[in-house]
Amino acid sequence: MKKHFLLLLSIVFLSSCVPSKDLIxxxxxxxxxxxxxxxxxxPYKLQVDDILNIDIKSTDIKSSNEDMVSIFVKQSGGNNSGGNSSQSFGSGASYLSGYSIDSYGNIRMPTLGEINVLGYTTVEVRKKIENELNKYLKNKDDIFVSVKLSGxxxxxxxxxxxxxxxxxxxxxxxxxxxxxxxxxxxxxxxxxxxxxxxxxxxxxxxxxxxxxxxxxxxxxxxxxxxxxxxxxxxxxxxTWGTGTTGLQTFTTVISVFTLLYSTVILAKNL
Missing domain, CATH: 3.10.560.10 (Outer membrane lipoprotein wza domain like)
Known part of the structure; x- marks a missing residue:
């Protein structure tokens, strides 16, 4: 009986522990x-609810395009300069200042209106915006457009x-x-x-x-x-609930055995 119990204890002990190779x-x-x-x-193709960070600049501050560019500068309550930072969804400045893709796959920009970007890459979106801007600009070579995902x-x-x-x-x-x-x-x-x-x-x-x-x-x-x-x-x-380490498993098994042994002794004395 003792041998059977020790064998059972060994099997439970070895099978219940999480091996170190499963943790590395x-x-x-x-x-x-x-x-x-x-x-x-x-390249990743844009989907609904993605948020785009679109930056439009004029390379010549004296250019007649400067007034046009200023329309696209979106003000926000914070600055998202930490390129490698992370945070919970929905709390960044990019969420407030970025262009969110609606359920129809469009973004809405000043002057340019709605632009469909669903299924496009960021490079393709940049080219679409450049093409739309060219309809309004005098000096096309002075404009720099950057499009990327807001994280x-x-x-x-x-x-x-x-x-x-x-x-x-x-x-x-x-x-x-x-x-x-x-x-x-x-x-x-x-x-x-x-x-x-x-x-x-x-x-x-x-x-x-x-x-x-x-x-x-x-x-x-x-x-x-x-x-x-x-x-x-x-x-x-x-699911077994026996513990993740050898000590936890051993403690659980001993507790169960003690409970069973106490129950048997109590039943015999009744």
């Missing part, structure tokens, strides 16, 4: 440079320290950046099967990536896209 990111040998392929080389917004849920919608003010954000910005995955989060749910013009897609493998760098979804949903699913240890 990017394991394995570094990838050789010649083996690295281009990741996410397809990359994503939503992270599941076994993460700080879930919810986030924005990182960078042009390129990896899934590692997104997780680090959200406080890291909990001990019972599955790092080997991180789900990325992506909405595009063609429909909804779901991908998985193993963040414990160094080859994650080669994944097509290592760099996230705006409006991605990152889902950190739990390990089976969480």
């Amino acid at each position: 990111y990017l394991q394995g040998e570094p990838i050789q440079k010649k083996e690295i392929k281009r990741i996410n080389d397809i 990359i917004k994503y939503t992270i849920i599941g076994e993460i320290s700080s879930p919810g919608p986030k924005v990182i003010f960078q042009n390129k954000v990896s899934v590692i950046d997104a997780i680090a910005n959200s406080g890291d995955i909990t001990t019972v989060g599955n790092r080997k099967k991180v789900e990325i749910i992506r909405n595009s013009i063609s429909g909804t897609e779901k991908f998985t990536i193993d963040l414990t493998d160094i080859n994650a760098f080669n994944s097509d979804v290592f760099y996230i896209k705006p409006n991605d949903i990152i889902n950190i699913i739990p390990l089976k240890q969480k």
